[in-house]
Amino acid sequence: MQRQGAYIFGCEGLRLTPAERAFYERAQPWGFILFARNVESPDQIRALTAELRGAVGRDVPVFIDQEGGRVARMTGPHWREWLPALDQVMLNKREAQRTLYLRYRLIADELLAVGIDGNCAPVADIANADTHPILRNRCYGEDVVRVAERAGMVAQALLEGGVLPVVKHIPGQGRANLDSHEELPRVKTKTKELGRTDFMAFEPLAGLPIGMTAHIVYEDIDAEHPATQSPKVIQLIRDRIGFGGLLMTDDLSMQALSGPLSLRARRSLQAGCDIVLHCNGVLEQMEEVADATGPLDGLALERADAALEWRSPPDPIDISALDAEFQSLMTGQGSERAADERD
Secondary structure (H helix, E strand, O other): OOOOEEEEEOOOOOOOOHHHHHHHHHHOEEEEEEOHHHOOOHHHHHHHHHHHHHHHOOOOOEEEOEEEOOEEOOOOOOOOOOOOHHHHHHHOOOOHHHHHHHHHHHHHHHHHOOOOOEEOOOEOOOOOOOOOHHHHOOOOOOOHHHHHHHHHHHHHHHHHOOOEEEEEEEOOOOOOOOOOOOOOOEEOOOHHHHHHOOHHHHHHHOOOOEEEEOOOEEOOOOOOOOHHHOHHHHHHHHHOOOOOOEEEEEEOOOOOOOOOHHHHHHHHHHHOOOEEEEOOOOHHHHHHHHHHHOEOOHHHHHHHHHHHOOOOOOOOOOHHHHHHHHHHHHOOHHHHHHHHHHO
16 A cells, blocks of 8 residues: 555545546545535535545545534535534523534534545634634634533534544634734743643643644744744643644645745644645645655654544434424523523
8 A cells, every 4th residue: 555645635626637636646645625616516525525535545534624604615505504603602602512512413414425524623722802803703712611611522523423523723823813824923922821721722632633733823932933833832732732643734825834835844744743734726736745745654654543543433313303403502492491401
């Protein structure tokens, strides 16, 4: 079997081109990620995910960002529409954990039905007054304990639905007041305070199979490098937070990072990330990343293999009943019944 590359790639369109298929066969990416440009209908996605796996000749994971709300690559009319997560939580604080579980268990069912078995969620970043709008309403709350609990419930829902969760953005992006897609956020908060808040939200999630780094500078830890490319921050993620799973970068194409893509990839792996993520599907860029990165090996390969062992068939469940329960809770009827039962 060919060695697997230390990268996850996107693709350009709704079906693979011959050039893409030949490149993937040669480069052997560890996994793939889909975006809205790759989504048209359930049958089309099923065909595309089958093509991706056929190109590499193995059952690779296929990821997507399907948080619901603004970050949703699969939308109506074929798939459910969702409020932003924070809006949902604020509408039903009493049943926040249960409604988040139901939301992501339903999302998992939709993903697995079209051949997608990885979701870039939960979001364990803590919202605050300064959190950039690009992130704020994707968060699950402003309190570290509740965010950790809710993120854990999201991960559980995805796993029970047969979908690998990717916890993000380690070690915490909630204090960023810039959009890392466009600029490099810098946080001046002292490490001690971060340890009591942002970092602590990830500690209960440290046993999950896959995590995604933050493109953000924590000046009190490493004033020169964003977390994705900082050996000091990666060591903190491993040792202090205790995350032992596969650590992937956020998208290398984001403008928070600087330099050519080949350098971005090398810096990330040298800092301690296991695998790099390149999302835009531009073939020439993927070739550059693959040439600069090389195959998975050592501890990174062990973590990648261990992550795939978390994949399992979904627990049998009545999806229509879960959907009905979610609707009931969000209209207040379920909350009233639950309160009566507790009383």
